[in-house]
Structures are given as C-alpha cells and as structure tokens.
Amino acid sequence: MAIETPFKNLIPELNYEKETNRWKNVVKALTGPAPKMGHSPRNEVWRKNKSVLWHYPAKQKKYEIPLFFVYSLFNKPYILDVAPKTSVIEGLTNLGYEVYLLDWGTPGYEDKKIGLDTYIDKYLRTAVKRAIRHSGADEITVVGYCLGGTIASIYASIADEPIKNLIVATVPIDFKPAIGPDKWTEGFRNGDINIDSFIDVYGNIPPKMVEGMFRAMQAPVYFTNYTMLLSRAHDQRYVDKWQRMNKWTVDQVPFAGEAYRQLANELFKQNKLVKGELVIGNKKADLKNIKANLYVISGSRDHLILEDQSKPIMDLVSSEDKTYVVVETGHVGLALSGLFGKIVDQWASSRSNPL
Template sequence: MAPERLASGWLGIPASPHPRHEDAGKNLDRVLQAGIGRFTGGISPAAIWMAYVDWIIHLHLSPAKQEELLLDAWNKLGRWNEYGWDLARHAGQAHDTGVRPLPQDKRFIDPTWQQWPFNVAYQGFLMTQQWWHRATTDISGVSRHHEDVVTFGARQLLDMLSPSNFPITNPVVLHETIRSGGLNFWRGAVNAINDWKEEITGKPSEQPYKVGETLAVTPGNVVFRNRLIELIQYTPTTPTVHAVPVLFIPAWIMKYYILDLSPHNSLVRYLVGKGYTVFMISWKNPHANDRDFSMNDYRELGVMAAVNAICSITGAPRVSAVGYCLGGTLLSIAAATMARDGDQRLANMTLFASQVDFKEPGELSLFIDESQVALLESIMWEKGYLDSKQMAGAFHILRSNDLIWSRRLNQYLLGRTETVNDLMAWNTDTTRMPYRMHTEYLRDLFLENKLAEGRYEVSGQPIALTDIRVPIFSVGTLTDHVAPWRSAYKIHLLTDTDVTFLLTSGGHNAGVVSPPGHPNRRYQVGTSAHHAPYIDPEIWHANTPSNEDSWWPEWENWMAARSGDLVMPPRMGKALCDAPGTYVLQS
C-alpha cells in the first residue's frame, strides 16, 4: 500500500492538507506574526533571540576571550581612576590622557564637558562603550550577522544611558537651567506635548514648507498618468536644449521632490537652467488595494512607460536616465532588460546613492534576515503595505544619536524650537510600500542578491548587468547609512562599460542635495574605462584628488558631453494638470 494511502486510511487523516486548509493555516500564522510585529515595532524577537544566543554560547565557549575581557575591564577601571585623580591633582584641568569620542559623536563636544565631574562621567561612559564593543566582537564561531546585531543592540542600550541624556549629568542642560531659571523644562514640556498631539492625531504641525507652494515649484505639467505613476515634463527656460531628454527615477520609498526642493536647492531647476529637457516620475503612494503591485510592475508601469511617453512626446530616439536610491536599482534592472532585449533607447545612466549588489548593504542589513523578512511579510500581508512609520522607525534607530537622543536633548531638555528646513520637511512626508513589491525586493535583492549574481528574472529569463553598455555615472555619499558608498562602488565589478564614480561628502540625502555654493562640500571623481583594471575602493579613495564645492557641475559637464547637440526645445506633452501633480499630494 502506498504510504500516502496508508497514512490516510490507517490514521484517518488526509496525507496532505487541502490547499484551502493550508492557506488558512498560513493565514493564521501571518495574523499571529503580524500581532507580534505590532507589539515589537516590526522587530522580530526570534531574530534578536537567535543573535544573542549565538553570541552568549560562543562567548561561554571562549575562556581566552573571557580572560581578555576581565583584564580589559580591570585596566579600564584603573585608567578611569587614574584619570579622575589626575584631574584632582591639576585642579580639574584634564590632560590629553582620556578616550576621544568617534568623529561622528558630537554629544560631548561642548567645552563644558571638560569640567569636573562631567569629564569623569563621560570618560567612564566612553570606556564602557569600548569594553562592550570588544565584548560583542571578534568571538570565534559567531556569525557576522549575529555579531552585528548584538553589537548594534549593545550600542543602542548604552546610548540610552549616555550622561548627555540626563539633566543632572549634562553640564549644557544645567547651565541652561540656571540661565533661564528652569524655563527650558517648561518649553521642553510644551514641545513634548505638541509632538504627542502630532503622534496621536497623525497631523503634523504647520510648516513653512508646502508642496506646490514652496517645495516642488519648478514649472511644468503632468503629461502622462497611469495607475502607478504621473510623469512630469518641466517647462524649458533656455532658448535651446540638449537633444537627449533626461528622465529622473526617484525611489518610491520617498516623494520625488527631494530632487525639486526649494528653488535654491532644486536639482531639477538647476538642470532645466542648463538647457535640458527634464522629465520626472512621481510615484503613487500605495494603499491596501495596491498590495499586488510587483517589482516588474514598477519597471513596466514606471520606467518603461515613462521612456515610451518621453520618446513619443519629444520625438527623441534616446533618453538619459537618472535613478536615485531604489530608483537606481530599478533603473539598473530596466537597463539590463533593455540591453538583453535589444532596446537601444537608453543613451546613458546615472545612479545616485544606489546599490545593485546587496551583499554588504550597511546597517540596514541588521533588519534583514529570514526571520525579520518573514515578520515584515506578515505585517504587510495583513495591511497590504508596509506602513511609512515602520520605515521611518528603522531609519531613526540606525541614526538614534542624531534623530532620537540629540533631538530629545535639544527640544525637551534644552527647550529649543526645532528649525525646519526644506529637506527636513520632505523627510516627514513619508510613503508606503506595497506588499508584493516589497516582499520581492527584500527576498530577491537583499536576501538572495539575485541581481548581482545573474539570477534575477524578467519575463521568465535572467538578466545580467554586464549586458549594459551605455556609460554610467555613479554617485556615492561618504556617510551613507542606506547605500554605503563602498557598496555603490561595486558597480565597477558588475558592469562591462565605462564607469565614472563620484564620492561626495554628506549622507544619503544631504550629500545628493548639494547645490553650488553650499559650504563645506567636497568630492572625488574618477573614470574607469571598461577595459581598465579594477581599483580597490580604499586605494581609489586614498589616491583620487579631492575637489571643493558642489558635485553638480561635475555631473552636468559629464551629461553635456553625452546629451547631443543643442536644438530647439521639443513640444510639451498634453497637460493633464500642472506640476507637481496629484500623486505627490497623496497621504
């Protein structure tokens, strides 16, 4: 008797569950996991638990490491005591014998931290940080991912206990309290209540920046619309323009107008003023009924629909394409597909802070493993999308010192009013991720790295980035926590074409929004021909000359050499409405 029939007849149960029952079981699992996700803020407790178990077991199996940590703790305690006695002997004036904060750590930069007893307090904190970093790293047998998770978690817990976070141990707060007679705490309470009201009501306070009034005001029209995008064509401002039009593909994780902020910060306005015909994709902000939008929908209804519309409107045979962040990843997929299928309408491509290899995606990988993705899938399955607060929360945790504790210090303890700029206003205008697309993105790109390894399929066939033959301009930003510049630099390894790589100061957003005249900006740039030998990113970084000021003119010169002759501006497409359109206003 067949095993299936034996199981069915002898045990009285079907050998395999009915598909409908199986789906019902999976749905029950998803409901449970989504509930856990709501309670934990979208963080998988299983992922955290596995990381800490891996760490603690291997630490217990490493007596030499334990001895090393005990000796280090004893030495640090001795150094701390010596530091304190040294201060006492020199009337509170510390010599250069303490631990220096990391360059990006601005918590103890105020001179008042050098006064006793605050210098003793922050030195003890920095030594404790050093010890915990040693305790959570370089333990034989611990997986790299689990090591990163435990190290990150320890750092987050320590940052909560930093002496800068408490009035009694922060000299800046104490001095402000004395100076203002305690009014800083009153003002801080008002700020906290206003933030609480915004969180409860979901309505942000009035800001001086509004889309269509002070932001995204470069003149233009929506000339094409489908169920996923609006395509904006900007009005020319020069008597002649380059023959090749430019298409911007922003990430749908953000509103497009980061590229068209206030007029003085607008890359779109800058490019239009240099004689380019500029088009912009504005993505729809998906709701629950858009749950089944796929990555391929974003390619077809987004990039390809825009290219078709631009060629039809302008009569141009080719288009320059610019992808930002996830938009650059999508552009790379589209470009490889076009190359595979013999579509030659792409003249060149530019990637702003974009990755095509996700093996080393930076600290975002802390939230990406099988357990974490499964939990996110359940949350998205229940809602039909990944909520914008979920995304914002992850980014805030990654930069907790800047976005959580520093803000808490300034607004709640010092009672200062936050000065909002256009980039900050854009940052609060968040978007959602549809269930199917974000699942495919996390699994196919982050977890399995299919695009870089030639296993990503479009229309049932794999695509290869090495098929791309058009010149590439890739921009990395020095302090990027979303798309680390060394990861973006891998475009050299994965394509077989001329690559110009530019590394600019700043982070993922502020590094890109870098108009001419912006203070304290610098960049490095170099071009690698497709037949040239590979240069390691560290060697490139060390040997490439640095330039002051904005990188925009450098990129525009590169574009000008590849955008054809100057011609009369093409006709504007039929206007469906004025820019910035309707999709960008969706909440």
C-alpha cells in the same frame, strides 16, 4: 571688601535676544505650517494608476538628450525640487536640460499585488517610451537616486529603449553589506523575521513602519537633527532648510506589498541582482547587459548606502565609458543642497548631444 569670583570669566554672558529667537524658531519649526515643496514649472505627460510622468521644460534648451529621473519607492520625489535655488530639477532646467520625472505616487490597499515586475516592465518602461516620444529625442539619459538607482539599473539591464547614459547616485546594488541593527540583518537572512507573513496580513508596508525602519538604520544619527536644530535655530536659513528636510523625512508613503516582498527576499536576502539571477518580466536582469555610459555617485557621509553597496556595479556592467566618484556629502544632502544637479551636469553635458 570686594569678592572675586573665580568662574566669572568662564561663564559667557547670555544673549537674551539670540536665545529668544532661537526658541521661537524651534517652536515654529516643530509646530508651524509645513513649507511648500515643488517649485519648478511642470506638465503632466502620462499617467497610469497612481504614477505620473512629469515634464520640466528647459529654460533654454541646450541639449538634445533629456534626463529621466527615477526615484525611490520609499519616499516622495519632491526632494529633487525642494526649494528655489537649491532645487536639483530647477538647476538642470536652468542649465538647458529637458527633465522628466516618474512620480510613483502613493499606493493604496488595492495596489498590494503590484510587484517590481509591474513597476519596472510596465510603468517605467512605458514612461520612458512616452518621454522619448514627447521630447522628440532619439536617445535618453536615465538618472536613478537611492532605490530609484537600483530600479533604473534593473530596467537598463532589460531595456530595448535607447538609453545612452545611466546615472545612479547613492545606489544599493550589492545587498550583502548592510547598515542597521545586526540582529535585523541576521533575522531577515536566516528566516527569523518573516516578511511574507506580515505582507499577507497588512497588504502594504505602512508609512510609519517605513519611517521606523529608517530611524532604526540611522540611530543615533537620526536624532542628531533635533540637536542641530536647537543649536542653530537662531539662523533662519538653517531653520528653513531643516523644516524642508524634516518634512520629507517623515512624509513616507506605503510600500506596495508584493514589491517589498521581492525587494526583501530577492534582493536583500538572496542578492540576486549581483548574482545575475533576478528575473523581471520574463527577462533576466543581468547587469552585464548594460552598455550605456555609466556614472556612479556615492556620498562619503552617507549613513544609509555604503560605498561597498554601490561600487560593485562598476565591474558588473559592460559599459566602456564608466565613471565612479565620491562626493563629500550625505545621503539626503546630495539632493537637498542641489549639489546633485551640478554633479550630473559636469558629466552629462558632454554626453547629451549639445545643440
């Protein structure tokens, strides 16, 4: 007599080949060699201490005004040139832009006294001057990503250099809204967490602490990337993308102690940039001094920088030409997918003096 199993049609058949490939790819992604980053041809233009100014020549120059990228002090900038076909820099050079990138480098213990004043007024200002001279252009477009956007905005507010366009993406400007554990925010702002004492002892913020901060800020979202790897590990293209993103995520750099002290106290705690009270190199970094054409980009799925942190810049600058857009992407996805370059081109192409 035949026995019917009531759950027979509810249990899918196991695809052994697919599952074998899935687990092979998981092991390879977690234990295999890291993928190569940075593919676009480049030349060193200038160097100071650990920082390097790179030039990425246009495949066929179509615009007079070059793009100058400023990246965050927390991470390495190769996320902008992460892979062929999805590289932000490759996409822009293919479209005819001369591209410059200031790589801040990796601070050592000897750099613990470097503050935002030095980074902005000495390194960034000099690098922009070199880029303008190297390109032969009369003006330049400054592009800032994440904290690099904050730094670019501060610089633009005190710059004497001819900045025609300022583009900032996923940028924290107003530090009153915050993402992360409420107790952290409360502790920073009421003095229970004393960052000054930590810096006095350690000199710089160690990479593992930087990584830990980002994990805590994104939890539990941070851990879903491993779940996604497991569920899509049979897709080799996804695994390659996952490896690149994971490498960049855990490849943190030390944060120079004095610069972090200023960031924590003057921006995060006292919110001086929005109040017009921040002073850099004996100059007040008042955002109303910015008259360059302004383009602000936020991500609707950004779990690190809220729209409420970025949007206030629109009312603080004096720019007549200013645009704010929200893109359906996350904080890292904007760069990792190469979408950032396409969005920059859509706005900058008519403002970069086409040849």
